[in-house]
Amino acid sequence: MDPIIAASVAVALIFVLLALGTPVFAALALSGAAGIVMVENLAFLLNRLKSFSYSTTATSTLTVIPLFILMGAFAHHAQIGRRLFEVANKWVGHMPGGLAMAGILTSAGFAATSGSSVATAATVGSVALPEMRRAGYDPALAAGSVAAGGVLGVLIPPSVLLIFYAALTEVSAGKMLVAGFVPGILTTIIFMLGIRLIAGRTMQRAVLAPRSGWAERLSATTRAWQVVVLFMVVLGGIYLGLVTPTEAAAVGAVAALLMLLAELRLGVLPAIVESFRSTITTTVMILFTMLGAGIFSYFLTLVQLPQQIAGAIGESGIPPHAVVALLLLAYIPLGMFLDAFSMMVITLPIMFPTVQHLGFDPIWFGILCVKMCEIGLMTPPVGLNCFVIAGIDRQTPLTQVFRGAMWFVLMEMVTVTLLFAFPQITTFLPDMMLGR
Incomplete structure (x- = not known):
């Protein structure tokens, strides 16, 4: 399957699962797994998952x-x-x-x-x-x-x-x-x-x-x-x-x-x-x-979506500070429905490579992300x-x-x-x- 179509389906699947009441971690994992199967196959996914939990958390x-x-x-x-x-x-x-x-x-x-x-x-x-x-x-x-x-x-x-x-x-x-x-x-x-x-x-x-x-x-x-x-x-x-x-x-x-x-x-x-x-x-x-x-980040890396977005933004001619401001504003609607950890795991695989590509300090961007997550802790519903x-x-x-x-x-x-x-x-x- 075309990587762009697979990525679109996987992202849409996240919001469908969240709307059905699926826990965030499960929605991300299932969407990422479905995306990997779409661009590779089930055997490839199972082979990657064998040691994934250990390699991710045993640090x-x-x-x-x-x-x-x-x-x-x-x-x-x-x-x-x-x-x-x-x-x-x-x-x-x-x-x-x-x-x-x-x-x-x-x-x-x-x-x-x-x-x-x-x-x-x-x-x-x-x-x-x-x-x-x-x-x-x-x-x-x-x-x-x-x-x-x-x-x-x-x-x-x-x-x-x-x-x-x-x-x-x-x-x-x-x-x-x-x-x-x-x-x-x-x-x-x-x-x-x-x-x-x-x-x-x-x-x-x-x-x-x-x-x-x-x-x-x-x-x-x-x-x-x-x-x-x-x-x-x-x-x-x-x-x-x-x-x-x-x-x-x-x-x-x-x-x-x-x-x-x-x-x-x-x-x-x-x-x-x-x-x-x-x-x-x-x-x-x-x-x-x-x-x-x-799991979802691995799928995005597999289809090179973050790198493509970062490259497209870099070539668009939009002022870099305006790009970062727009990325941060995306946390406001997300914060109305998601907790801080969920917002970060959903957004950073795409946002962070873009910020790096534009040459901004990742420490500075991290504090701004946390500040926007703070707002989500106080906004309805x-x-x-x-x-x-x-x-x-x-x-x-x-x-x-x-x-x-x-x-x-x-x-x-x-x-x-x-x-x-x-x-x-x-x-x-x-x-x-x-x-x-």
Whole structure:
């Protein structure tokens, strides 16, 4: 069969299977397998599949994924999120919208211990939402701010999504993690400024917390030492070239476990068991997604579709930056229906060769991809973070959560525009890395 026709049929099959409710990894795998059979034959497919799962997943680089997830689970059960919110509240709680700002700061701090957006949103939401409700905050702003804060979990290192991008594109995992730091801080600042502007219209009835003195703030800050330790162990070790990302994740997981054990609570053992269970579940989901993506990517490589698209775009005369902007905008409709991992595995086999052909920095493009995936976590109808918050806060309808999150989608677009226009914001830290 003609490769172009086979590729068109395979891509269409993906969307048909997704519409029928097929899991993403299965839709990708079945479509890729069907495409391979169309251009080769069944014997060729079976011969390739014999060792495919082992060769795709049996790499030391991927060990970092379960270790970072485990570190975040231990940190969650060690009540690090609650301590962070108390500290953030001392610093900004007295301002209009201060509790929402404190939620954003808590999300940024917890993101430094967890690579998961959902875990960050759930942890911070369980602490911050009751406080904002008691203070009379607008429910949409309260829920939307926590849903938005959760997206920092996939940007501020350690981020499982950044590692996932590195594994799919074979770029440096260490550089991807370091590259997420400054954009993460920039996103946090823009979220807080946005809340301050919104609060002027919606906070008339809210109760402002009393202003804390400097001595009280500094004293409270010392209680958040766990975040500093984990952040320095992970990102500091990678940046200085002292450890690889895998080694940093292992040390970070052990450190988080020790913090959990230091709680000396009767519920420590169940917390450890639950941490391992959630880590296994999430890791298996990610690896199965990688397998499905790998099969489909192999089919695309077989028919040379990414290379043909990259060559056609390069010869079209369209400005390179306009091409990248259009590629990124494709994530907005995809994010309405797919999760971040699925979006990456579907798009990167085609987008990444195009970006490379145009000569752009793959680290810079990776951060922009993650930012666009963040937007998908807040947009209806399948904004995962908004569903998580609606599940925690039963008093706020899902429609209100989405309404509050829309303000933060606009703020995300501002951040993406800045990162797109000034690549140095993303690349200067990775370019200064020491060692390996």
